[in-house]
Amino acid sequence: MLKHFKHRFALLILLLMIGTILAACNKDDDKELSDPNESTSTDVSETDDGEEDASVDSGPKDGGTIVGAMYSAPAGMFNPIFYEEAYEANILDFTHEGLVTQNEKLEFISSLAEKWEVNDDQTEITFFLKEGVKWHDGEDFTADDVVYTYQAMSDPEYENAGGVRVNYVAPLLGYEAYQSGETDVFEGVVADGDYKVTFKFAEPNVSPLYYASFPIIPEHIFSSISVKDIPEAAESKDPGKVIGTGPFKFTDMIEREQYILERNEDYWQGAPHLDSIVWKVVAQSVMIGLLEKGEIDFVASPGGIAPADHDIVADFGNIEIIEQADFGYQLMGFKLNHRTTADVESGALNPDNWVPNKKLSDPKVRQAIAHAVNRQGLVGSGHGEGLLHGRGQPINSPIAQQMWAYDESSATAYEYDPDKAGQILDDLGYVDVTGDGFREDPEGKEWILNFDYPTGNELRERSAPILQSDLENVGIKVNLRQPAEMSVYVPGLTDDNTDWDLYLIGWSLSSTDPDPAGLWATKAGYNFSRWNSPTSEELMQKAVKAPDAFDQDYRSKVYAEWQKHFSEELPALLLYAQNSLWAYNDRIQGIKILPHSMYQDAHEWWVEDAE
Amino acid sequence: MYQYIIRRILQFIPMLLALSIIVFGLAKAAPGDPFSGKILDPEVGMEVYEKQRAELGLDKPIPVQYLRWAGKIVQGSFGESITYKGRSVESLIKERFLNTVYLGLFALFITLLVAIPIGIYSARHPYSLLDYGSTTFGFFGLAVPNFFFGLVVIYLFSIKLGWFPAQGTLSSNKLTGFAEFQDRIHHMILPGLTLGLASTASYMRYMRSEVMDVLGSDFIRTAKAKGMSNNNVLYKHTLRNALIPVITLLGMELGPLLGGAIITEQVFNFPGIGTLFIGSVINRDYPVVMAITLLLGVAILVGNLLADIFYSVVDPRIRYD
Numbered sequence: 001m002l003k004h005f006k007h008r009f010a011l012l013i014l015l016l017m018i019g020t021i022l023a024a025c026n027k028d029d030d031k032e033l034s035d036p037n038e039s040t041s042t043d044v045s046e047t048d049d050g051e052e053d054a055s056v057d058s059g060p061k062d063g064g065t066i067v068g069a070m071y072s073a074p075a076g077m078f079n080p081i082f083y084e085e086a087y088e089a090n091i092l093d094f095t096h097e098g099l100v101t102q103n104e105k106l107e108f109i110s111s112l113a114e115k116w117e118v119n120d121d122q123t124e125i126t127f128f129l130k131e132g133v134k135w136h137d138g139e140d141f142t143a144d145d146v147v148y149t150y151q152a153m154s155d156p157e158y159e160n161a162g163g164v165r166v167n168y169v170a171p172l173l174g175y176e177a178y179q180s181g182e183t184d185v186f187e188g189v190v191a192d193g194d195y196k197v198t199f200k201f202a203e204p205n206v207s208p209l210y211y212a213s214f215p216i217i218p219e220h221i222f223s224s225i226s227v228k229d230i231p232e233a234a235e236s237k238d239p240g241k242v243i244g245t246g247p248f249k250f251t252d253m254i255e256r257e258q259y260i261l262e263r264n265e266d267y268w269q270g271a272p273h274l275d276s277i278v279w280k281v282v283a284q285s286v287m288i289g290l291l292e293k294g295e296i297d298f299v300a301s302p303g304g305i306a307p308a309d310h311d312i313v314a315d316f317g318n319i320e321i322i323e324q325a326d327f328g329y330q331l332m333g334f335k336l337n338h339r340t341t342a343d344v345e346s347g348a349l350n351p352d353n354w355v356p357n358k359k360l361s362d363p364k365v366r367q368a369i370a371h372a373v374n375r376q377g378l379v380g381s382g383h384g385e386g387l388l389h390g391r392g393q394p395i396n397s398p399i400a401q402q403m404w405a406y407d408e409s410s411a412t413a414y415e416y417d418p419d420k421a422g423q424i425l426d427d428l429g430y431v432d433v434t435g436d437g438f439r440e441d442p443e444g445k446e447w448i449l450n451f452d453y454p455t456g457n458e459l460r461e462r463s464a465p466i467l468q469s470d471l472e473n474v475g476i477k478v479n480l481r482q483p484a485e486m487s488v489y490v491p492g493l494t495d496d497n498t499d500w501d502l503y504l505i506g507w508s509l510s511s512t513d514p515d516p517a518g519l520w521a522t523k524a525g526y527n528f529s530r531w532n533s534p535t536s537e538e539l540m541q542k543a544v545k546a547p548d549a550f551d552q553d554y555r556s557k558v559y560a561e562w563q564k565h566f567s568e569e570l571p572a573l574l575l576y577a578q579n580s581l582w583a584y585n586d587r588i589q590g591i592k593i594l595p596h597s598m599y600q601d602a603h604e605w606w607v608e609d610a611e
Numbered sequence: 612m613y614q615y616i617i618r619r620i621l622q623f624i625p626m627l628l629a630l631s632i633i634v635f636g637l638a639k640a641a642p643g644d645p646f647s648g649k650i651l652d653p654e655v656g657m658e659v660y661e662k663q664r665a666e667l668g669l670d671k672p673i674p675v676q677y678l679r680w681a682g683k684i685v686q687g688s689f690g691e692s693i694t695y696k697g698r699s700v701e702s703l704i705k706e707r708f709l710n711t712v713y714l715g716l717f718a719l720f721i722t723l724l725v726a727i728p729i730g731i732y733s734a735r736h737p738y739s740l741l742d743y744g745s746t747t748f749g750f751f752g753l754a755v756p757n758f759f760f761g762l763v764v765i766y767l768f769s770i771k772l773g774w775f776p777a778q779g780t781l782s783s784n785k786l787t788g789f790a791e792f793q794d795r796i797h798h799m800i801l802p803g804l805t806l807g808l809a810s811t812a813s814y815m816r817y818m819r820s821e822v823m824d825v826l827g828s829d830f831i832r833t834a835k836a837k838g839m840s841n842n843n844v845l846y847k848h849t850l851r852n853a854l855i856p857v858i859t860l861l862g863m864e865l866g867p868l869l870g871g872a873i874i875t876e877q878v879f880n881f882p883g884i885g886t887l888f889i890g891s892v893i894n895r896d897y898p899v900v901m902a903i904t905l906l907l908g909v910a911i912l913v914g915n916l917l918a919d920i921f922y923s924v925v926d927p928r929i930r931y932d
Contacts, residue, residue, distance in 0.1 A: 073882070077696050084649070084696075160666045162696045164655045231697030255706055256882035257779040282778045283880050285762055289770040290777060347661070487648025487895055488641075494657070510654055518653040525657035 064610035065276045066297040066588055069290070073256035073281045079236035080215035081153050082163055086302040090279060093599040094261050095136075096215040096244035099127050099146065104594050106402060106511055108209040112141065112216060112245065118208060122201075122550055123173075125208040129195040133268040135218050136249045143191035148219035150189040150199075155227040156181040162231055168214045173200040204546030206555070210512045218243050247272045247603035257281055273590070273606035291583065292316050298584035298591075300598055305581040307391035307459075311383045313583055322582040322593055323391065327400045328508040330460055332373070332467060333572040334360045334501070337530035341497045349523045351532045359441070359449060359501055364424055366570040370414035372421035372474040378463055379576050387459045387466075392578040397563040398507075398516055401577065402595045404552060405514035405559040411567035421474045438477035448477045453504040454489035460504055463575065467502075478502070493528050503528060511596035514559060515544060520571070531571035536562060612923075615931040616916070623912050627905060634904045635680065638897055639673045645693040645895045667693065680901065690898040694891065700902045703887060707871075710780055711883035714875075715868035717799050718807035726811050730818025731845070734826060745815055752812030761805040761878035768801060775801050778880040802879040806872050810864075817860065821853035851925050858925065862918025866911035870903075 074087035080096050083089065099113035113127040133141040152158065154169045156179055169175055172188025191197050199212050221243050225233050234241045239260070242250045247269070248261035259279040263272045282290060288309055290296040299305065305313055305321070313319050337354035360366060375394035380386020395401065396411040425431075429442030441447040449471070453464040461483055468478045484492065493503055505528065507519060517540045519526045522533070543549060543558040582598055584591060590604040645667075646660035664670055668679055683690045689700035733742040769777035776782065780798050781791070825831060826849055834844050871885025884903060891899035923929045 075695050076698065082696060084655075086650075159659060159662045162663060164659045166659060167654055167656065233697075236697065252784055254779070254781050254784055257781065257880065258783075280778065281880050283878055285758075285878065286765050286770075286777055289766060293770055293773075295777075485643075485648065485893060487643035487893065490651070491643055491647045505651070507651065507653060518656070526651065526653060 060273050060590060060604070060606040061608070061610040062273050062606070063275050064273075064607035065278060066274060066585075066605070066607060067278045067280055067295065069280055069282045069287050069296040069299040071282065071284045071287070071303045074259070076237055076255070077231065078242045078250060079230060080217060081149065081158075081165060082161070082231050082236060084164060090599075091250055091259055091261065092215065092244070093246075093597065094248040094277065094602055095242065095246040095250050096217070097246050098213045098215045099129070100209050100213050101600065102213075102511060102594070102596065106404070106595060108213065113212075116209075116212075122204045122206065122208060122546060124198055124200050125205075125212060126192075126196065126198040127212065129197065130268060131195055133245055134266050135220075135245055136243045136264060137218075137221075138266070139218065139220050140194075141216070141218075141245055142194040143197040144194075145216050145219045146197045147186070147189045147191045148223060149214065149216045151178075151186045152217070152222065152227050152230070153214075154178050154186060154188060157226070157228040161228050165214065168211055171201050171203065171205060171211060173202045175202070204550075206544050206546065206549040207513045207515075213512065216245070247601075248277055267603055269601075269603055272603035273610070274602075277602070288313060291319060291585075294318075294585065296585075297588055298582070298598075300582035300584075301580055305583055307387075307389040307578070307581065308383075310389060310391060310581055318586050319583050320586050322584075322598065323579050324582075324593075324595060325393070325401050326508075326578050326580045327402065327511050327596060328506060329395055329398070329577045330457075330463070330504065330506040330575045331398075331572040332575055333503045333505060333529045334366055334369075334570070335496060335503065335529060336360060336571060337532060338496050338498070338500075339530065344495045344497045349525065351522050351530075354530055354532060357501065359447065362428065363569055364428055365430070366573070367414065368421045368424040368428075368474070369471065369476070370421075370570060370573045371417045371424070372476065373414075373467060373470045373573060373575075374416040375414075375575055376416060377470075378466060387462055388576065388578055391581060392576045395574050395577045396567055398520065398566060398572075398574060399514045399559060399563060400509045400511070402511070403514040405556055407556070407560040407563055410560040410564040412564075414567075414573070418470075418474050425474065425476075432475060437475065438472075439475040446477075448479050449501040450499050451478050451480045451502040452489070452492065452500055453483050454486050455483045456486050457506060459578070460506060464504060494525065496528070496530065516540065516559075516562070517544075520566070527571075529571040531569070533565070533569055533571075535565055536569070539565060612931055616920070619916050619919075623909070626912065627908055630908045631681070631684075631901065631905060632677065635677050635897075635901060636673065638892075638895070638900050639676070641895070643895055644669055645897070648894055680898070689902040692891075692896055692899050694894045694896040694899070700898050703899060704884065704902060704906070707883050707887055708869075710881060711869060711871045711885070713795070714799060714802055714806065714872070714881060714883060717796075717803040718810070718872075719864065719868065721803055721807040722811045722814055725807075726814035727818055730815045731822050731850075733815070733819040734822035735845070737823065742819075745819075749812040749816050752808045755808070757805060757809065757872075757874045758878050760808055761802070761875060764801050764805060765878070777801070780881055798881075802872075802875050802881050805878070806875045814857065814860070817857060818853065821856055822849055825849045825852045854925055855922065858918050858921050862914045862921075863911070865914030865917070866907050869910040870907050 068090070070087050070090055072087055074091065075085055077083045077088055078091060078095075080092055083092060097111050099111060100108040101111040103109045112130055112133060114130050116125055116127045118125045127146070129141070129143060129146070135141055150169055150172065153163060153165055154172065154175055159166065169188065174183070174185070174187035177183045178186050178188070187200060189197060189199050199208060201208065201211075205211065221235050222230060225235070230236055235243070239250050239253045245268070247264055247267045249264050250259070251262045252260040257280065261277040261279070263275055265271050280296065282296065284303065284306075287296060287299060288305070291299065291313065310321065314321055335357050337351075337356050339349075340353050340355060343350060343353050378386055379388045379392050379394055380390045382390045396413045397406060397408060399406045401408075425439060430439040430447060432438060433440050433444050439447055451464065451468060453461065455461055464480060464483065468480045471478045483489075492498070492500070493505070518524055520531060520536065521527060521540060522531065522537055539558055539562040543555050543562065548554050584598075587607050587609055589606050589608065591598055592601050592604070594600055644664065646664060649660070668676055671679075680690065692698045692700055692703055695703055729741070729745050733739075733745050736742060765777045768774045776798050780795060782794050782798075786794050831844060831848060834848055869884060871883040871888065873885035873889050875881065876883045876886045887899065888903045890896075891903070919931070923931060
């Protein structure tokens with residue numbers, strides 16, 4: 001009897017296990033069979049309509065908690081002037097604010113500043129601050145806080161303490177003297193009374209609002225702590241001690257698991273509807289299950305939903321998906337020049353010493369390579385196709401598509417055309433003379449392109465062998481090397497006194513100003529191609545030169561010229577811009593979708609099932 | 612005996628010193644540094660990190676850096692983490708240490724609770740249905756990758772049935788006392804099962820073969836011939852002898868247990884030493900890497916010492932002078 005029972009029990013367990021596996025398989029099959037066109041994702045305008053309808057029959061309700069997911073825990077630095085990671089930004093976006101913020105057209109609009117005036121030569125911008133704004137601890141927000149924030153970022157100890165946001169303060173008047181400790185007088189940002197503050201720049205500035213957009217930290221909290229000690233201070237790390245002006249307060253956490261934001265009753269734009277927002281750290285592999293179950297209400301950048309999962313999530317029915325182009329792109333770069341060993345050792349970026357990389361120095365060769373690569377194939381045109389399942393697009397210009405400066409028409413679009421690629425290479429004399437199926441260079445010597453790429457971004461990693469086969473299709477021999485983790489890859493990419501030819505990298509661009517000089521100026525460290533083009537240099541400088549550049553149309557025109565030049569010179573082939581896929585449970589109402597964020601005006605979020 | 616223990620402990624010092632030199636050298640020999648893997652941000656120039664490198668002395672020769680690090684250790688501090696700005700290494704390890712210990716002990720508890728009785732049963736009734744069942748389970752447990760088993764139990768028991776939480780170690784800070792304890796156990800069951808699966812399988816097999824071995828030996832036959840009851844033979848004579856090799860295994864388990872379980876921790880977002888360690892290796896967070904390596908080194912040495920001491924407890928023939 002007992003033996004019989006055991007037998008049955010074992011059988012039961014076995015059945016249960018098989019059943020589970022089958023059920024899991026079945027589920028996936030269903031999803032794959034479903035028509036990808038049926039996706040319930042909505043574009044921005046549709047979402048807006050839906051919200052209006054809902055708010056007609058029932059107005060916003062107070063109360064309720066929503067749960068957001070992020071895939072990795074924040075490092076724990078909740079001070080805007082010292083944080084570095086997007087995971088910390090997820091919390092700081094709700095707790096801290098700057099003088100200005102950006103709207104859906106990426107124009108700067110008022111936030112903590114009511115209005116502003118710019119002087120004629122754009123060397124000064126004066127902000128009139130909102131009155132009655134209170135910090136989370138009840139103190140008044142004043143001009144002193146603005147001065148303090150920028151002064152702290154200019155402090156001689158700021159960089160040694162781990163601060164990296166110096167580009168916001170570097171153009172300020174007297175920055176270098178103050179930063180080097182020559183003087184104690186900080187001239188860059190000056191308060192006039194409690195609610196008037198002036199930013200002074202050393203040179204006429206074409207985008208003063210960008211420099212003034214940094215989140216403000218409270219002077220009354222930090223002024224007693226030396227800048228060197230701010231990262232260690234509880235006021236930078238601990239819930240309840242982190243003070244901002246935002247709609248939510250950071251009140252509690254279970255470190256590396258949960259981060260709890262609670263309503264700021266005294267918020268200057270009105271108390272938020274939601275009681276609290278909880279950020280949970282969850283493994284990417286289980287996030288979708290939790291989203292379906294309702295344990296997670298929203299997920300956004302960084303990460304969002306993987307392109308392959310889009311259709312599965314769309315089928316849940318109660319999840320809204322926001323699909324928008326990301327501010328950034330992936331590229332396959334060409335090492336046009338290498339540095340000398342002496343320069344690498346001394347860290348010098350001196351274009352005069354650069355050694356041209358003969359394998360790639362002819363722009364026509366680079367154009368042939370561009371024709372040989374099936375970029376649309378990488379993106380795909382729907383679920384199950386390409387690496388991106390159609391969630392992205394090939395791009396031709398290295399300026400973010402959402403920007404006013406972006407001009408698709410000025411850039412050359414290199415169509416996928418292996419025959420044309422072959423033709424160009426034939427004409428240049430790159431033909432196969434040894435009969436091994438691969439082309440030799442015009443002198444008849446071996447022509448092998450070394451191809452390096454990093455790990456870390458799975459889709460990018462998978463694109464490398466595809467690119468290799470695209471190039472080998474037209475007879476270009478590619479030596480695809482082992483991928484390296486980022487901390488090894490980037491030094492190799494930087495210290496380029498080696499034999500690198502092709503490389504992969506991705507850039508996430510700023511939503512504030514389109515100036516590409518940080519990535520493509522000849523002497524920029526991030527100009528990994530070591531692109532040295534006087535024309536490009538001239539155009540980039542022209543685009544930010546006062547006073548012509550005060551006119552945005554003028555800048556647009558110059559950038560259009562630059563984009564044309566870039567696409568002809570082709571220091572890098574832009575592969576694709578991936579779409580960001582954010583998702584939220586449709587019980588949340590009032591979410592405002594901006595190209596760069598969905599967290600703005602979170603005080604207006606509400607849930608229908610609030611009690 | 613005490614002399615022996617003291618002698619063993621004194622031996623730890625040169626061993627740990629050698630360990631620290633080797634690991635420090637290896638860590639520095641790996642290409643890259645704490646700043647080279649930072650997310651490339653066009654708004655943050657590469658030059659910014661040069662000052663921080665100099666501030667940390669990363670531009671100095673490796674022996675100088677080692678002495679700088681060792682100097683801090685002598686003063687009783689592991690220094691500050693580089694990746695986690697403004698955090699001491701101690702606070703980072705402390706934050707995860709208890710999670711790791713609880714999870715490890717819980718998994719070990721499950722392992723022993725399941726493996727020893729089943730192992731004994733299988734040995735006494737070889738080729739019975741349960742024996743076959745446990746053998747099958749044993750191979751299954753060893754063969755299934757941790758992360759897959761983890762995902763299956765999450766899908767089944769958390770998402771479909773909703774019996775257990777899928778992620779984390781605690782629902783809310785508001786829980787205290789017994790409610791908190793209960794909640795922590797609740798969170799620990801799935802990761803504990805996942806972590807314990809493979810070792811349960813191997814301990815079970817171990818236990819089975821050891822008990823069978825001992826049961827077949829002469830002194831057991833003698834005991835039985837003297838008319839001892841089966842249970843008496845089993846608990847008084849067999850188990851003691853069969854446990855000796857298992858104790859060796861357990862002693863070696865202490866290191867890995869404190870080292871955390873990287874994959875299980877990641878699948879269940881259970882913040883422990885394992886993910887901290889792998890993260891700091893990837894980020895070249897040297898102070899954290901060194902601290903955890905030393906911690907593991909101590910754990911392994913102590914584990915082996917404890918195993919040796921326990922030998923003499925279970926087996927009176929073993930004596931240390």
